Amino acid sequence: MEVSWLYLIPLLPLAGAAVNGLLGRWLPKAWLYAVALLVVLLSFCIGLFAWWQVAHIEGETAQLRQLVFTWFSVGSLRVDLGLTFDRLSGTLVLVVTGVGFLIHLYSVGYMDEDPGYWRYFAYLNLFVSMMLLLVLSDNLVAMFVGWEGVGLCSYLLVGFWYDDDAKAYAGRKAFIVNRIGDFGFLIGIFVLYLYTGQVSFQTLKVAPLSLGVASAAAALLFVGATGKSAQLPLYVWLPDAMAGPTPVSALIHAATMVTAGVYMVARLSFLYVQAPGVMAVVAVIGILTAVVGALIGTSQMDIKRVLAYSTVSQLGYMFVGVGVGAFAAGTAHLITHAFFKACLFLGSGAVIHGLHGEQDMARMGGLRRLGLKHTAATFFIATVAITGVLPISGFFSKDEILAQALNTRAFDFLTLLPDPSSPRLAFLGPAIYAIGTVTALITSFYVWRCYLLTFEGEYRGPPEVHPHEAPWVMTLPLWVLAALSVVGALIVLPSHHLPFTWEHFTEGVFARPRGGPPMERLPELVAFGIALVVAWAGLLTAWSLYAPGRALEGDERIARAMPRLRRALASALYVDALYDRIVVKPLWATARTLWRAADVMIIDGLLVNGPAQVVAAVGSVLRRFQNGDVQRYAAVTAVGVLILVYVFLVRG
Amino acid sequence: MVGPLHYLFLGAVLFALGGVGVVLRRNALIVLMSIELMLNAVNLTFLTFSRFPLVKSAPTQAGFLSGHTAVFFVIAVAAAEAAVGLAIVIAVFRSRASVNVDEFDTLKF
Amino acid sequence: MAETVLFWVFFAGVVVAGAQVILRRNPVHAAMSLVACFFFLAGVYLLLSAHLIAILQVMVYAGAVMVLFVFVILLLNLREEELSRERVTVWKGIGALAVAASVGLIVVFALRTAYSGPVRDLAVEQLPTGFGTVKAVGRALYLFSVLPFEVTSLLLTVAIVGAVVVAKGKI
Numbered sequence: 001m002e003v004s005w006l007y008l009i010p011l012l013p014l015a016g017a018a019v020n021g022l023l024g025r026w027l028p029k030a031w032l033y034a035v036a037l038l039v040v041l042l043s044f045c046i047g048l049f050a051w052w053q054v055a056h057i058e059g060e061t062a063q064l065r066q067l068v069f070t071w072f073s074v075g076s077l078r079v080d081l082g083l084t085f086d087r088l089s090g091t092l093v094l095v096v097t098g099v100g101f102l103i104h105l106y107s108v109g110y111m112d113e114d115p116g117y118w119r120y121f122a123y124l125n126l127f128v129s130m131m132l133l134l135v136l137s138d139n140l141v142a143m144f145v146g147w148e149g150v151g152l153c154s155y156l157l158v159g160f161w162y163d164d165d166a167k168a169y170a171g172r173k174a175f176i177v178n179r180i181g182d183f184g185f186l187i188g189i190f191v192l193y194l195y196t197g198q199v200s201f202q203t204l205k206v207a208p209l210s211l212g213v214a215s216a217a218a219a220l221l222f223v224g225a226t227g228k229s230a231q232l233p234l235y236v237w238l239p240d241a242m243a244g245p246t247p248v249s250a251l252i253h254a255a256t257m258v259t260a261g262v263y264m265v266a267r268l269s270f271l272y273v274q275a276p277g278v279m280a281v282v283a284v285i286g287i288l289t290a291v292v293g294a295l296i297g298t299s300q301m302d303i304k305r306v307l308a309y310s311t312v313s314q315l316g317y318m319f320v321g322v323g324v325g326a327f328a329a330g331t332a333h334l335i336t337h338a339f340f341k342a343c344l345f346l347g348s349g350a351v352i353h354g355l356h357g358e359q360d361m362a363r364m365g366g367l368r369r370l371g372l373k374h375t376a377a378t379f380f381i382a383t384v385a386i387t388g389v390l391p392i393s394g395f396f397s398k399d400e401i402l403a404q405a406l407n408t409r410a411f412d413f414l415t416l417l418p419d420p421s422s423p424r425l426a427f428l429g430p431a432i433y434a435i436g437t438v439t440a441l442i443t444s445f446y447v448w449r450c451y452l453l454t455f456e457g458e459y460r461g462p463p464e465v466h467p468h469e470a471p472w473v474m475t476l477p478l479w480v481l482a483a484l485s486v487v488g489a490l491i492v493l494p495s496h497h498l499p500f501t502w503e504h505f506t507e508g509v510f511a512r513p514r515g516g517p518p519m520e521r522l523p524e525l526v527a528f529g530i531a532l533v534v535a536w537a538g539l540l541t542a543w544s545l546y547a548p549g550r551a552l553e554g555d556e557r558i559a560r561a562m563p564r565l566r567r568a569l570a571s572a573l574y575v576d577a578l579y580d581r582i583v584v585k586p587l588w589a590t591a592r593t594l595w596r597a598a599d600v601m602i603i604d605g606l607l608v609n610g611p612a613q614v615v616a617a618v619g620s621v622l623r624r625f626q627n628g629d630v631q632r633y634a635a636v637t638a639v640g641v642l643i644l645v646y647v648f649l650v651r652g
Numbered sequence: 653m654v655g656p657l658h659y660l661f662l663g664a665v666l667f668a669l670g671g672v673g674v675v676l677r678r679n680a681l682i683v684l685m686s687i688e689l690m691l692n693a694v695n696l697t698f699l700t701f702s703r704f705p706l707v708k709s710a711p712t713q714a715g716f717l718s719g720h721t722a723v724f725f726v727i728a729v730a731a732a733e734a735a736v737g738l739a740i741v742i743a744v745f746r747s748r749a750s751v752n753v754d755e756f757d758t759l760k761f
Numbered sequence: 762m763a764e765t766v767l768f769w770v771f772f773a774g775v776v777v778a779g780a781q782v783i784l785r786r787n788p789v790h791a792a793m794s795l796v797a798c799f800f801f802l803a804g805v806y807l808l809l810s811a812h813l814i815a816i817l818q819v820m821v822y823a824g825a826v827m828v829l830f831v832f833v834i835l836l837l838n839l840r841e842e843e844l845s846r847e848r849v850t851v852w853k854g855i856g857a858l859a860v861a862a863s864v865g866l867i868v869v870f871a872l873r874t875a876y877s878g879p880v881r882d883l884a885v886e887q888l889p890t891g892f893g894t895v896k897a898v899g900r901a902l903y904l905f906s907v908l909p910f911e912v913t914s915l916l917l918t919v920a921i922v923g924a925v926v927v928a929k930g931k932i
Binding site: 627628629630631634635638 | 671674675676678683753754756757758759
C-alpha cells in the first residue's frame with residue numbers, strides 16, 4: 001500500500017539532529033531535551049500507527065511503501081530513496097524508536113553534567129534517523145547510506161570524549177574495522193548490480209541468480225555484516241567501543257546498530273537461501289563468535305567489557321539463527337536482546353553513574369543494599385532474561401535458535417567438497433546445537449558472575465565514594481526495559497501454542513531455506529529441559545565461586561587452577577595483539593615505506609620539488625640579465641626590436 | 653613638393669633621436685625629455701596619416717580626424733607621465749642625492 | 762612653394778633642436794632646446810592642417826609640461842660636480858646602434874610601402890570643411906570618443922594625486 005507520510009519516520013530525528021547540532025549550543029537545555037526526545041517519540045508514534053495498519057493486512061503484501069524521490073538515475077541504474085514498512089522493518093522501527101526514546105530519556109540524566117550534551121543529543125538523533133533509514137530503505141544503496149550513517153554516528157559517539165587519546169583511538173578503531181566490512185558490503189552491492197542491474201529488494205527478489213553470483217554476493221555482504229555486527233574476525237572494535245558514553249553502548253553497541261548485520265541477512269533472506277554454502281558459513285561464524293565472546297566474557301573485570309563480549313556472543317547466536325535458515329528465530333532474538341541488553345547496559349551505566357565513573361567490578365559489590373535498589377532489581381531481571389534461568393524472553397528466543405539449529409535441514413544436502421561423494425554437512429546443525437548449549441552455560445555463568453560481583457556481597461570500592469541511586473529519568477527506562485524483557489517472551493513463545501507468534505507474523509517476509517522444513521530431532525520439551533538445566537548449571541557455578549561474601553575469591557581460584565587460560569581470556573585471547581602483529585604493523589611498515597619511497601622521494605622530490613629546482617636553477621642563471629639598469633633593459637629592448645624589424649620587414 | 657614621406661621621415665629621425673637619448677644619457681631628466689621626443693615623433697606620424705589618408709580609408713569626417721583625437725590623448729597621457737615621472741625623479745633624488753639612472757639598480761635579482 | 766620652404770626650415774629646426782636635447786650636458790639647455798623643438802614641431806603640425814593640435818602642442822607641451830621640467834631642474838639645483846660625466850658602455854653603444862639601425866631599416870624598407878595605394882592629398886583635393894579646427898576635432902572627440910575622453914580626465918586626476926604622493930616624501 002502506498003502512503004505519503006512514511007518519510008516522516010526517519011526525517012523527524014534528522015530534523016532534531018539538525019536543530020540540536022546547529023543551534024544546540026545556544027538553546028536552553030530544557031528545549032534541547034524536549035526537541036531530542038519529542039522527535040524520537042513522534043517517530044515512534046507514527047511507527048506505531050503504521051505498524052497497526054501493517055499488522056492488519058494479510059499476506060505477502062503486508063507492507064506500506066513510499067517512493068520519497070528518485071535519488072539518481074544513471075544509464076540503466078536507477079536508485080530511489082524508497083521506504084518499505086513491512087512487518088519486519090516495522091517491528092524494528094518500533095524497537096529502534098522505542099528503545100531509542102528510553103535511552104534518550106536516560107541520557108537526560110546521564111549526560112546532564114557533560115558540557116558537550118548538545119553535541120551528544122544531536123549525534124544520538126542523527127543515529128536514530130540513520131538507523132531508521134537503514135531499516136526502512138527498500139534498496140541496497142539507500143540501505144548502505146544508513147549503514148554508513150550509523151557507522152559515522154558510532155564513530156562520533158565512541159570518540160565522544162575526544163580529548164582522551166584512548167577514547168579517540170577507540171573511535172577510530174571502530175570506524176576503520178567497520179570500513180573493512182563495509183568494503184565487502186559495497187563490493188557485494190556491485191556484484192549484485194553487475195549481474196542483475198538491480199539494487200532494489202523487490203526486483204532482486206525475482207531476479208534469477210546463478211549459485212556462484214548469489215554465493216559471492218551473499219558472502220561479500222556478510223563480510224559487511226561481520227564488521228557492523230562484530231563477528232569473527234572483525235569483532236575487535238566492539239569491546240573498545242565501550243569508551244563511549246554508556247547509553248550509547250546500550251543503544252548503538254547492543255540494541256540497534258550492531259544488529260544491522262542480522263537484519264541485513266534477514267532482509268536478504270531470498271538471496272541467502274540461494275547460497276546455502278554461505279548460510280553454513282554464517283552459522284559457523286556465528287557459533288564460533290558466540291563461544292569465543294562468551295569465553296572472553298568470563299574473565300573480564302570491566303563491567304562494560306563483560307557486557308560488550310556478551311553482546312558479541314549474543315550476536316553470534318542471532319547469526320546462527322539466520323544462518324540455519326530460521327530467520328524468524330534470529331530476528332526474534334534480535335528484538336528480545338535489544339530489550340534485555342539495553343537494560344543491562346543502562347543498569348551498568350547507572351552503576352557507573354552512582355560510583356562516579358568506576359567501571360572495575362573489583363571495586364564494586366553490595367550495591368543492591370547501598371541504595372541502588374532499582375538498578376539492582378532491573379539488572380537482575382535482565383540477567384534472568386539473558387541467562388534463561390526462568391522461561392522469559394531470552395530463554396525462548398535463544399532456545400528457539402538452538403532448536404532450529406538442531407532441527408534444520410538446510411545443510412543436509414551440502415557437501416564439504418565440490419565432489420558429490422564427499423561427506424555431507426548434515427552434522428553441522430547438531431554440532432552447532434551442542435556448542436550453542438555449552439555457550440549458554442558459559443553465558444549463564446559470566447552474566448551471573450557480573451551480577452554477583454556488582455550487586456551482592458560487600459562493597460569493595462574506596463570508602464570516600466558513596467554509591468547513590470540514579471534519578472528517575474534513568475530508573476524509569478530501566479523498569480520499562482525490564483518489563484519488556486519479561487513480556488518480550490510473548491512474541492517468542494513456541495509457535496504452535498499461541499495464535500500470535502513472531503514466526504507466523506513474519507511469514508510473508510522471509511524466504512524458506514532449501515532442504516525442506518525442519519525435522520524434530522529432539523522433542524521440544526526435552527530441549528527446554530536441557531536449556532533450563534544448562535542455565536541453572538551456569539548460575540550454580542557462578543554462585544559457588546562468587547557467592548556473596550566471597551568477593552573476588554572465585555577469580556583467584558580460577559586463576560590458580562588454570563593460570564594460562566585465565567590470562568589468555570583476560571587479554572581477550574591476544575587477538576588484538578595478533579591483529580597488531582599481522583595487520584596493523586605490516587600496514588604501518590608498508591605505509592611508511594610508501595611514504596618514504598613514493599611520497600617523499602618520487603612525488604615530493606621528483607614531481608613537486610624537481611620542477612621547482614629546475615626553475616630555480618634556470619632562474620639563477622637568467623637573473624644575471626636583470627641587473628636593475630633600466631638603460632640596459634632599453635638597449636636589450638632595442639636589440640629585440642631590431643631583430644623583429646629585420647625578421648618581419650627585411651626578410652618577410 | 654612636400655609629400656607624406658617627408659613628414660614620416662622627419663618623424664623617424666625624431667624618434668631615433670629620442671631613442672638614442674633614452675639609451676645613452678645618464679641624467680634621468682634628459683631621459684624623460686627624450687621620451688617626450690619619441691612621443692612627439694609618434695604624434696607627427698599620426699597627423700601625417702590623418703592628412704594623407706589612403707584612398708580607401710575612412711570616408712567620414714570623424715574618420716579623417718581620428719588621428720587628431722589619438723594625438724590629443726597622447727598629449728594628455730604624456731602630461732600625466734611627465735608629472736608622475738618627475739615626481740619619481742624628485743623622490744629618488746631625495747633618497748639617493750643623484751639623478752643618474754645607471755645608479756638606480758636596486759630593482760634586480 | 763612657400764609650404765616647401767617652410768617645411769624644410771621646420772625640419773632643420775626640429776632636427777637641430779632635438780639633437781641639442783640629447784647632446785647638451787646641462788639639463789636647462791636641454792630643456793630649452795626641447796621647447797624650441799616643440800615650437801618647430803607645432804609649425805610642422807600647421808603645415809599638416811592640424812590647427813588645434815598645433816596650439817595644444819604649444820600650450821600643453823611647450824607651456825605646461827616644459828615648465829614642469831624646468832621647475833624640477835631648478836628644484837634639484839644640480840651643481841656642476843653632480844652632472845657627472847657620461848659613461849659610454851658597450852651596452853649603451855649596442856642600444857644606440859640598435860635604435861638607429863631599427864629606425865634606419867624602417868625608413869629604408871617601410872616608408873616606401875607605407876602608402877601602397879594611390880595617395881590622396883587632402884590639401885590638393887580640397888580639405889574637408891573645418892579639417893583640424895577646434896570645432897571639427899571637438900565634434901569628433903565628443904561624438905566618437907566620449908568615454909576615452911572622460912577616462913583621460915580621471916587619469917590626469919590620478920596622475921596629479923600620484924605625483925603629489927610620490928614627491929612629497931612625508932604626508
